[in-house]
Amino acid sequence: MPSIWATCLAAVGADSRFLASAGARCRCQRKGRRMVARGSDDCSEDAVVGNVNKFCVVPPGYNSQPRRGHLIFDACFESGNLGRVDYITEFEYDLFIRPDTCNPRFRVWFNFTVENVMVGQRVIFNIVNFSKTKSLYREGMSPLVKSTSRPRWQRVPPKNVYYYRCPDHRKNYVMSFAFCFDREDDVYQFAYCFPYTYTRLQSYLEAIEKKNLDYFNRELLCLTVQQRRLDLLTITAPENLDPDENQRVVFVTARVHPGETPASFVCQGWIDFLVSQHPIARVLRQHLVFKIVPMLNPDGVYLGNYRCSLMGFDLNRHWQDPSPWAHPTLQATKQLLMDLNGDEKVDLDFYIDIHAHSTLMNGFMYGNVYDEEDRFEQQMVFPRLLGNNAEDFSLEQTSFNRDDEKAGTGRRFLGGALDDNCSCYTLEVSFFSYLTNSSSVPVPYTEEAYMKLGRNVARTFLDFYKLEHLINPKPTAGPQYPRGQRNSSGRGKDRERGRESRGSRGTSSQQEVGSYAGSASGSSLEAMPVHFKMHHRDGKKR
Numbered sequence: 001m002p003s004i005w006a007t008c009l010a011a012v013g014a015d016s017r018f019l020a021s022a023g024a025r026c027r028c029q030r031k032g033r034r035m036v037a038r039g040s041d042d043c044s045e046d047a048v049v050g051n052v053n054k055f056c057v058v059p060p061g062y063n064s065q066p067r068r069g070h071l072i073f074d075a076c077f078e079s080g081n082l083g084r085v086d087y088i089t090e091f092e093y094d095l096f097i098r099p100d101t102c103n104p105r106f107r108v109w110f111n112f113t114v115e116n117v118m119v120g121q122r123v124i125f126n127i128v129n130f131s132k133t134k135s136l137y138r139e140g141m142s143p144l145v146k147s148t149s150r151p152r153w154q155r156v157p158p159k160n161v162y163y164y165r166c167p168d169h170r171k172n173y174v175m176s177f178a179f180c181f182d183r184e185d186d187v188y189q190f191a192y193c194f195p196y197t198y199t200r201l202q203s204y205l206e207a208i209e210k211k212n213l214d215y216f217n218r219e220l221l222c223l224t225v226q227q228r229r230l231d232l233l234t235i236t237a238p239e240n241l242d243p244d245e246n247q248r249v250v251f252v253t254a255r256v257h258p259g260e261t262p263a264s265f266v267c268q269g270w271i272d273f274l275v276s277q278h279p280i281a282r283v284l285r286q287h288l289v290f291k292i293v294p295m296l297n298p299d300g301v302y303l304g305n306y307r308c309s310l311m312g313f314d315l316n317r318h319w320q321d322p323s324p325w326a327h328p329t330l331q332a333t334k335q336l337l338m339d340l341n342g343d344e345k346v347d348l349d350f351y352i353d354i355h356a357h358s359t360l361m362n363g364f365m366y367g368n369v370y371d372e373e374d375r376f377e378q379q380m381v382f383p384r385l386l387g388n389n390a391e392d393f394s395l396e397q398t399s400f401n402r403d404d405e406k407a408g409t410g411r412r413f414l415g416g417a418l419d420d421n422c423s424c425y426t427l428e429v430s431f432f433s434y435l436t437n438s439s440s441v442p443v444p445y446t447e448e449a450y451m452k453l454g455r456n457v458a459r460t461f462l463d464f465y466k467l468e469h470l471i472n473p474k475p476t477a478g479p480q481y482p483r484g485q486r487n488s489s490g491r492g493k494d495r496e497r498g499r500e501s502r503g504s505r506g507t508s509s510q511q512e513v514g515s516y517a518g519s520a521s522g523s524s525l526e527a528m529p530v531h532f533k534m535h536h537r538d539g540k541k542r
Contacts, residue, residue, distance in 0.1 A: 113188065119184055250288055267354055283471060
């Protein structure tokens with residue numbers, strides 16, 4: 001990062017008097033001094049209904065043409081969110097998050113740009129209407145920023161960020177941060193977390209499609225209310241899709257809550273690994289069928305909502321009875337899951353829904369509580385194995401519950417509706433940071449770190465299904481081909497070996513296996529502190 005950029009990010013922190021004006025006062029004398037962005041005629045806090053669109057904020061009584069330093073705010077772009085701007089002083093602005101469409105309850109995600117700045121201009125931005133009281137801003141989290149000439153996201157230094165409850169804003173919690181602009185021609189963008197848009201997903205999937213991989217299939221599951229795609233990905237060796245073959249299916253969904261952007265990076269890391277030529281990925285494709293819905297709420301993502309769909313529904317509370325017209329993506333996904341569950345040729349072993357958490361650190365899982373001891377113990381195994389593979393995954397934070405308020409979630413509903421041998425989880429990852437065994441200082445997540453977690457989740461299936469013995473510890477330097485491109489003489493052996501390995505989810509005998517590139521070598525289910533029984537299904541248990 002250029003030194004001038006570092007100076008830009010940190011310059012304000014040295015002036016304690018400047019930053020104190022944001023956090024130490026919560027001053028009521030602001031009243032009567034607010035001036036809203038040009039183009040708005042209502043300064044009440046209830047009037048946040050749409051995104052600002054190239055709004056120039058000028059001082060009270062200023063009637064001339066805007067000059068350099070009169071900041072222009074914009075959020076009218078994909079996944080943008082900023083509903084209103086109030087002028088406090090030339091150094092300070094109150095910013096209002098636009099609530100989710102058709103639902104004023106949720107106000108967390110923000111994503112906006114600022115331009116028409118002066119070199120050296122120092123400002124305080126107060127985001128004043130968060131809907132949550134708890135926040136990782138108390139733990140050192142800070143907003144992200146990038147600019148036209150420096151397109152890589154960086155965090156504002158935590159010393160320039162203050163989170164407090166302000167009586168001047170209906171006792172809402174306010175996040176204030178100080179910033180110094182350093183280039184006049186740059187457009188600066190600020191966001192709650194790394195944005196991941198619907199368009200970015202479509203471009204990513206189109207790029208994979210162009211590779212013509214015979215083990216990757218993309219199909220349209222349905223269209224959203226606003227006619228956007230709900231994509232379904234199937235990643236597996238072509239032979240596994242033979243109607244006469246039994247299938248072991250791992251089903252993955254992400255972004256049911258549109259503002260939880262880390263979920264998309266985790267999901268992309270998962271997909272990247274599965275379509276790669278890594279030896280573990282090849283073995284997983286040979287023995288498992290991965291079905292992935294990478295963005296369950298495309299409309300909410302596009303609109304810049306935090307939790308809801310276009311029509312104001314929290315989709316993760318409507319799994320029990322989704323409406324084809326109000327929740328089409330949920331209804332189509334649920335129907336597919338029910339069809340797979342009812343297929344005698346399919347063993348639906350996993351359902352994993354990826355989310356991001358706004359108050360906790362690390363990656364962790366939520367699972368279900370069952371009265372059957374064997375089933376309850378069975379679902380504890382995968383998180384333990386994942387903890388061996390991912391340094392940012394916390395087994396201590398992983399928990400199992402059946403709270404009534406979670407009854408409509410995918411994890412809870414599907415845990416009761418699917419076959420008893422299907423393990424249903426919510427995979428959570430922090431919006432901010434994680435702790436490792438080697439350090440007590442939180443490590444902020446990056447886009448790459450989120451994707452690494454996705455890769456590690458994918459690797460863990462090698463350990464769970466005890467496929468380590470199929471990995472050559474010292475792979476040869478010769479070419480590696482996808483299974484679908486091997487010659488006929490090698491394919492027969494692969495298919496026979498696959499039947500032996502996937503006949504059950506595990507065996508009672510230990511196998512001496514080596515490690516390869518991050519797999520949890522030697523980790524066996526028998527070594528777990530819980531008693532775990534494998535259920536081999538010759539037919540469906542109803």
